[in-house]
Amino acid sequence: MGRTLSQKIWDDHVVRKGDGGPDLLYIDLHLCHEVTSPQAFDGLRLSGRRLRRPDLTLATEDHNTPTLDIVSPIADPVSRLQVETLRRNAAEFGVPLHSLGDADQGVVHIIGPQLGVTQPGLTIVCGDSHTSTHGAFGALAFGIGTSEVEHVFATQTLPQNSPKTMAVTVVGELPADVTAKDLILALIAKVGAGGGAGYIAEYRGEAIERLSMEARMTICNMSVEWGARAGLVAPDETTFAYLKGRPHAPKGADWEAALAYWGTLKSDPDAVFDREVEIDAASLAPFVTWGTNPGQGVSLDGAVPDPAAFPDPADRTSAERALAYMGLQSGQKMRDIAVDWVFLGSCTNGRIEDLRLAASVLEGRRIAPSLRMLVVPGSARVRLQAESEGLDKIFTAAGAEWRHAGCSMCLGMNPDTMAPGERSASTSNRNFEGRQGKGSRTHLVSPAVAAATAVRGRLAAPADL
């Protein structure tokens, strides 16, 4: 019987087969940031262990970093200590680090692909659940906790139980006004926020094949938002063209050897998935969330649902709580919801194509005076690229704030937070209670919807302007 893509990558990384237990997998790339690594470095020191492969490890500063002033020391002493701890640890253990102010600093899941260290067929881990982003390259990439970070530091391996596999086939073609973000939000609403638990998802089908690398990253990024361990897309010409010439991409004979291997990275025609889900791309419309988990979403054309309409009692209770928290009434039209903030950025939608799309909507327009819009590029290089294209001028002329790179308002560990009761349209990945500041209310949206909402002051698509 044939094997799926994820099974092939898995098999190529088994250091030792588990005897009824987990397999020991080799890890090709370990990405780190300041929040989930300090206790792991401490663990190495306490046990007198070395970091086995600093040359397969890469660190950056992103979760805590300010987006306004990146020159002065970080004002919050606790954030500063965490960032300084990473700098000390990276120096002590020889880990390459892209610090604030470095052109390659940025959200960890944006800089990996940008540098070309994210490649097809790799196993990639990071102490961050959105590591699934790297699956867009046909890599097996998943988030881990701090104990596992220490394990990878010490051994460059991880014991893992083999997850089940799921095929997510997106047939047909996406309508012109529907983005990758709408597609993934619609999928999560269909399968539920826990629907992928225990699975590795392979996104496939015509609509996926047509997507750019950046759009594929948006899709794979949110795999964890429906519970999947990882999500991936088979590498193809789009993938290879994206990688060619990047700083860490293979060169010369290595490029040819890599291409030959990468070409084998697809599910065999007779491979059997444990579960299959199909979505019709043509049926999709711009999609937004109304609740407090990413599965609580609806078409922008729709309305806030009636909790009583949910057949499952747990879903009903969850919807009731969500409406109370979000300050919404069932039946309220999504387009009638006014927001206080628009956040454009994050590892989901902080790449250059996202900024270009939002800028194309904002060009020649002003944002509503009732709200603030933060534009936070995913990396310092994305910021530089946007400035070279004049996008920063479009954003500031429209009244938005042009910031430095980092995770920013996606999770509000830095000063970019909302006050209790404030509401956002956010291109990030989580609408959890309090995610963007205590008492904050988040609607997840695409960059196009974010920009149109900023102009109209209420949830909107560009076609509404």
Add this chain to the structure above:
Amino acid sequence: MEKFTRCSGVGVPLRRSNVDTDQIIPAVFLKRITRSGFEDGLFAAWRSDPEFILNRPPYDHGAILVAGPDFGTGSSREHAVWALQNFGFKAVVSSRFGDIFKGNAGKAGLVTAELPEDAVEALQTALEAAPGLTVTVDLEAQTITSGELSWPFGIDAHTRRRLLDGLDDISLTLQAEADIARFEAARPAFKPVTLPV
């Protein structure tokens, strides 16, 4: 790691589903660089309500948390496990856990016990009817008992074995050092390295 065979303590019913790790501990509490001191961040937003269950005796010294489905989804922060442990929890019971949370719990020594949804409901009802009721999680026998109620629970066999033996994963893996070295020697040359180019 300390061996875990069984533990008994006050059961706390948490009637919420999709309790993500941002609820268990919000991001602003993640800035410590130690593994301790996270108890103040546990369910921080909910605990500002004096009526929240963990603010009320006898639940305020709970040891076994009994939660709705999909507990521990979202962010990979192991701080969520540490916050529960720092507060005094030894085990969490739910019908389904977030994958990464479950992995983290197993590494850090917090038992995640899986029961069918109707059993979780029945246990929650019992704990509400008799506040302070003791729940016993027996990892050796793989059972949960409370008063007259008793169920076998689900947990990954390898994790169970490791917790029972109190084994350190890294030491175990380092016994395979020769296998790791052999694997590394055979890795293709085109694989990337992170050192500056």
